Amino acid sequence: MKEIIIFLKKLYASSGFLLYVHLLLMLIVSGLEGIGIFLIIPLLSIIGAFDLNVDTIPFVSSAMDRMQESNIPLNLPIVLLIYVLLVGGQALLQRNQTNLSSRIEQRYIKELRQETHQSLLKARWEYFLRKRNSDFNQMLTTELNRVSNGIGLLLTFISAAVFTLIQIGFAMWLSVELTSIIILSGLLLSLISRKFVRKSAKLGKETSKLFQSYFAGLSDNFNGIKDIKSNMLERSHIRKFAELCQHIESNYMKAARVYANSQFLYRASSVVLIAVFVYVSLTILHVAAEQLLLIVLIFTRLWPRFITIQSCLERIMTQLPAMQALTVLQQESGEAREALLLQDEQLALSIPLKESIECQKVSYRYDKSGKRLALKHIDLLIPVNRMTAVVGKSGAGKSTLVDLLMGLIQPDEGKVLIDGRELTEELLYSYRNRIGYVSQDPFLFHGSLRENLQLVVPDATEAEIWEALRFSASDEFVRKLPNSLDTVIGDRGVRLSGGERQRIVLARAILKKPSILVLDEATSALDSENEVQIKEALDLLRGTMTIIVIAHRLSTIRHADQVIVLENGEIVQQGSYIQLSQESRGTFRKLLSYQTEANV
Ligand SMILES: Nc1ncnc2c1ncn2[C@@H]1O[C@H](COP(=O)(O)OP(=O)(O)OP(=O)(O)O)[C@@H](O)[C@H]1O
Numbered sequence: 001m002k003e004i005i006i007f008l009k010k011l012y013a014s015s016g017f018l019l020y021v022h023l024l025l026m027l028i029v030s031g032l033e034g035i036g037i038f039l040i041i042p043l044l045s046i047i048g049a050f051d052l053n054v055d056t057i058p059f060v061s062s063a064m065d066r067m068q069e070s071n072i073p074l075n076l077p078i079v080l081l082i083y084v085l086l087v088g089g090q091a092l093l094q095r096n097q098t099n100l101s102s103r104i105e106q107r108y109i110k111e112l113r114q115e116t117h118q119s120l121l122k123a124r125w126e127y128f129l130r131k132r133n134s135d136f137n138q139m140l141t142t143e144l145n146r147v148s149n150g151i152g153l154l155l156t157f158i159s160a161a162v163f164t165l166i167q168i169g170f171a172m173w174l175s176v177e178l179t180s181i182i183i184l185s186g187l188l189l190s191l192i193s194r195k196f197v198r199k200s201a202k203l204g205k206e207t208s209k210l211f212q213s214y215f216a217g218l219s220d221n222f223n224g225i226k227d228i229k230s231n232m233l234e235r236s237h238i239r240k241f242a243e244l245c246q247h248i249e250s251n252y253m254k255a256a257r258v259y260a261n262s263q264f265l266y267r268a269s270s271v272v273l274i275a276v277f278v279y280v281s282l283t284i285l286h287v288a289a290e291q292l293l294l295i296v297l298i299f300t301r302l303w304p305r306f307i308t309i310q311s312c313l314e315r316i317m318t319q320l321p322a323m324q325a326l327t328v329l330q331q332e333s334g335e336a337r338e339a340l341l342l343q344d345e346q347l348a349l350s351i352p353l354k355e356s357i358e359c360q361k362v363s364y365r366y367d368k369s370g371k372r373l374a375l376k377h378i379d380l381l382i383p384v385n386r387m388t389a390v391v392g393k394s395g396a397g398k399s400t401l402v403d404l405l406m407g408l409i410q411p412d413e414g415k416v417l418i419d420g421r422e423l424t425e426e427l428l429y430s431y432r433n434r435i436g437y438v439s440q441d442p443f444l445f446h447g448s449l450r451e452n453l454q455l456v457v458p459d460a461t462e463a464e465i466w467e468a469l470r471f472s473a474s475d476e477f478v479r480k481l482p483n484s485l486d487t488v489i490g491d492r493g494v495r496l497s498g499g500e501r502q503r504i505v506l507a508r509a510i511l512k513k514p515s516i517l518v519l520d521e522a523t524s525a526l527d528s529e530n531e532v533q534i535k536e537a538l539d540l541l542r543g544t545m546t547i548i549v550i551a552h553r554l555s556t557i558r559h560a561d562q563v564i565v566l567e568n569g570e571i572v573q574q575g576s577y578i579q580l581s582q583e584s585r586g587t588f589r590k591l592l593s594y595q596t597e598a599n600v
Contacts, residue, residue, distance in 0.1 A: 003323040004154070011151060014111045015104045022104060025097040026159045030166040032090035036083065101155050109148040116140060116326065119333040125408040127336035129366065134219035135212060139329050142211050143322040150319030157312040164305045171302070174291050178281055182299055185273050186306045189266065193310045196262040197317050203255045204318035208325055210248050217241060255318060262314060266307040274299065338425060353434060353515045353546060355419045357382040357405055362414035364400060374400045376569045387538065387547040389557035391591060392566035398550045401566065402518055405548060407432055436509030437518045442501045449478060449504065450485040456512045464511060472507035473533035474500065506534065517541070519549045531556060554592055563588065
């Protein structure tokens with residue numbers, strides 16, 4: 001229930017004044033509906049359509065007196081006109097109320113979407129290491145829709161509750177005893193239906209879990225589609241997926257059955273109740289016929305609202321787990337938030353790197369409660385405008401070290417210093433803004449090459465783009481593409497080869513004219529000719545920017561100013577390429593010899 005309050009507060013924050021207008025409209029609509037019911041029978045009786053006594057009906061008798069005093073004739077057209085005006089006005093207001101309710105709901109959901117997305121994007125990199133991407137997709141699609149649905153239901157619930165209260169007020173005016181019976185029946189019904197509410201909440205939790213597996217499964221399927229196809233894993237994936245779909249179907253069916261059963265209970269009880277009601281009123285309480293008629297009218301309008309309240313409650317309970325999950329996600333990502341603002345002024349404040357990046361006794365562990373260190377007591381100096389290469393076996397800690405140097409993760413012990421200043425969160429953004437990064441798994445989106453390049457520098461000129469392409473040895477192949485820079489490259493750039501993708505991402509990093517260029521295995525997918533071109537380009541860049549390269553291919557780093565050799569998270573060697581290759585018992589020499597053997 002805590003979540004409902006949180007979401008209601010957010011709803012108020014996003015709609016504010018509109019929410020009051022909505023509430024006011026609800027009150028007026030309910031009031032008019034009550035008055036409409038109040039008037040119709042007495043008015044018809046006055047013109048002789050029924051032989052009823054209006055003196056027993058409060059409010060109506062005084063209204064009648066007033067009409068007679070003002071010489072308004074009470075004939076059929078006047079009576080019907082009043083009724084049409086009343087009910088028509090109410091319908092008009094209800095239309096506005098529905099529109100307003102959609103507006104409130106949509107505005108709210110838009111803000112919730114943006115807020116969640118922003119909160120995720122502002123979270124630290126470490127947060128993403130602990131999470132599954134598919135969970136974020138699920139949260140921003142199905143779960144958010146469920147939350148939106150829940151909010152819509154909440155508004156309906158509030159409106160039904162207000163309506164019911166007002167109608168109860170009118171009914172009380174007519175007969176306290178009879179209305180008390182209706183209320184007691186409603187309370188009894190809500191007691192019985194608690195079972196349905198509980199069941200709905202349980203099924204709602206299952207729905208969240210099932211959709212989590214559904215999204216995770218889909219994302220694994222399509223991320224690994226090449227592996228699936230090449231290893232003939234289709235059958236097992238199809239079977240697993242079918243089982244999951246079966247679970248989702250039965251979960252939905254269970255929820256539908258609960259809903260249908262509860263609806264049946266409500267409808268059946270209303271018929272029985274009305275029969276008992278009429279009987280008790282006439283034979284035991286001896287209520288006047290005109291009053292009874294009115295109360296029955298009110299009851300038949302009120303009872304469906306009781307039902308709406310109950311079924312809203314049930315359905316809100318099925319959506320509640322989505323609200324809970326979204327609250328947890330927002331809380332977690334909020335706690336993991338980087339203390340930086342994504343604001344242009346701050347981006348403009350990029351600090352120039354003048355001297356060095358330094359690690360002092362840096363240690364890092366992924367599992368904060370465990371003992372295993374991914375980096376141990378690293379002491380390292382990366383001079384500005386030089387090329388530093390990081391090498392080592394798989395799992396040695398190369399990517400971890402580079403993530404640390406980029407400020408994506410923070411050391412558990414020790415410090416990272418930028419020109420002697422500790423890399424604190426305040427410095428982080430302006431520092432990271434100076435970095436151009438090419439990852440192992442280059443990120444390109446479905447769009448044209450130009451759009452992909454302009455992602456980092458939206459106002460890059462044609463000349464700047466081609467210069468960056470030339471630099472990354474991509475200009476030639478781009479010219480040969482059917483639409484040159486405007487060629488659409490497919491999802492994640494699938495229409496390009498691995499080497500082409502890497503070169504485009506390199507061009508994109510260079511386009512930003514960074515002070516620090518970080519290449520994580522950036523040449524792994526290049527053939528020898530392209531590798532030579534990139535090597536030459538990097539050589540050209542030497543002295544103009546600080547380059548940090550992780551390379552498995554040691555040939556790419558022959559001209560590096562310093563090479564750091566990592567093993568089990570520790571620096572075991574450090575020096576120039578030539579120097580290290582001459583240390584006969586060192587790890588670097590071993591790495592070199594493995595590669596020479598592999599090349600032979
Ligand atoms: N997200 C993570 N959670 C837990 N442990 C991790 C995580 N990422 C890396 N590690 C562990 O940290 C150690 C260093 O990993 P890292 O990725 O830095 O190695 P690497 O030298 O870059 O390897 P490779 O060349 O294979 O990419 C490894 O033992 C790895 O298992």
